[in-house]
Amino acid sequence: MAGIMDWDNLRYFLELARTGTLAAAARRTGVEHTTVGRRIQALEKQMGVPLFAREAAGHRLTEAGRQLLPAVEAMEAAVLGAERVVPAGGTSGPAGLVRVGATEGFGTLILAPQLARLARRHPQLSIDLLAVPRMLHLSRREADIVISLERPKRGSVLVTKLADYTLHLYGQREYLARRPLVARREDLRQHDFVSYVDDLLFTKELQFLDQLGAPARFALRSTSVTAQYEAVRAGAGLAVLPAFLADRDPTLARVLPREARFTRTFWMSMPPESRHLARTQAVWAFLKDVGQQEAARLRPA
Numbered sequence: 001m002a003g004i005m006d007w008d009n010l011r012y013f014l015e016l017a018r019t020g021t022l023a024a025a026a027r028r029t030g031v032e033h034t035t036v037g038r039r040i041q042a043l044e045k046q047m048g049v050p051l052f053a054r055e056a057a058g059h060r061l062t063e064a065g066r067q068l069l070p071a072v073e074a075m076e077a078a079v080l081g082a083e084r085v086v087p088a089g090g091t092s093g094p095a096g097l098v099r100v101g102a103t104e105g106f107g108t109l110i111l112a113p114q115l116a117r118l119a120r121r122h123p124q125l126s127i128d129l130l131a132v133p134r135m136l137h138l139s140r141r142e143a144d145i146v147i148s149l150e151r152p153k154r155g156s157v158l159v160t161k162l163a164d165y166t167l168h169l170y171g172q173r174e175y176l177a178r179r180p181l182v183a184r185r186e187d188l189r190q191h192d193f194v195s196y197v198d199d200l201l202f203t204k205e206l207q208f209l210d211q212l213g214a215p216a217r218f219a220l221r222s223t224s225v226t227a228q229y230e231a232v233r234a235g236a237g238l239a240v241l242p243a244f245l246a247d248r249d250p251t252l253a254r255v256l257p258r259e260a261r262f263t264r265t266f267w268m269s270m271p272p273e274s275r276h277l278a279r280t281q282a283v284w285a286f287l288k289d290v291g292q293q294e295a296a297r298l299r300p301a
Helices: 007-020 022-029 033-047 062-086 104-122 173-178 187-188 225-233 274-278 276-294
Strands: 052-055 058-061 096-102 123-130 145-148 158-173 192-195 217-222 237-240 254-255 261-270
Touching: 007 022, 007 033, 007 062, 022 033, 033 052, 033 123, 096 104, 096 276, 104 123, 104 145, 104 158, 104 225, 104 276, 123 276, 145 276, 158 173, 158 225, 158 274, 158 276, 173 254, 187 217, 192 237, 225 237, 261 274, 261 276, 274 276
Parallel strands: 096 123, 096 145, 192 217
Antiparallel strands: 052 058, 145 261, 158 237, 158 254, 158 261
């Protein structure tokens, strides 16, 4: 191996080793996938051996790549240590990109305005908010911080409880006025329901209706909680919705408020290596504060 190794090339090597695809590594580093490819080729040329095996599903480390990986990870730790002492570019405050993954409703209604405030406070900080109705995986580097409904049980991750939130059964007031009165759980059989698509449900924490009894008819099902909310607003039927989403709408009313009440938990996690990054630390701490500040909205009376 001749010459001094370029840290930029090694950084792209590290991201490709972690993500497994040029596209994912490019997202993580903020460049085009062709740039990642060129950097890897330059590093392999300098090393004199292939570091990745190109496969249909992506890039897999060769034996030479696996041997190189621990040394590059040690270099990364040293670089991160230096960044903590002397921030990149001499900037004060966090800088760079942080990708936050969250459930759709929570990400859209609670996090989006709060993270916008954080970005205004720190002009050098950029945030990607992935508010999607599916599970995001830290192991695939889909996000730097993930807020999920299930506590991660696999892999080496840092986890904290962010907040509890409540859900209730709701119906449009006009719909409820023209349909049979719901005074007890058995009356729900006379009503249409709006819910999730069972075989596309990404977490068991969103299974609610088993506790209320199987509906006689689903008027509409969707993978999107905001789509369900809009369907209930249009009078399609009853649905279990987050209180922070539905309570703000005067056209909706709770149904069986004592019996049809559910509590779920938001868990926040990140890879252990991310805790050394000032930008990730800043977003992590900010989100913990958001969880405390929004407690009354997440768990209303």
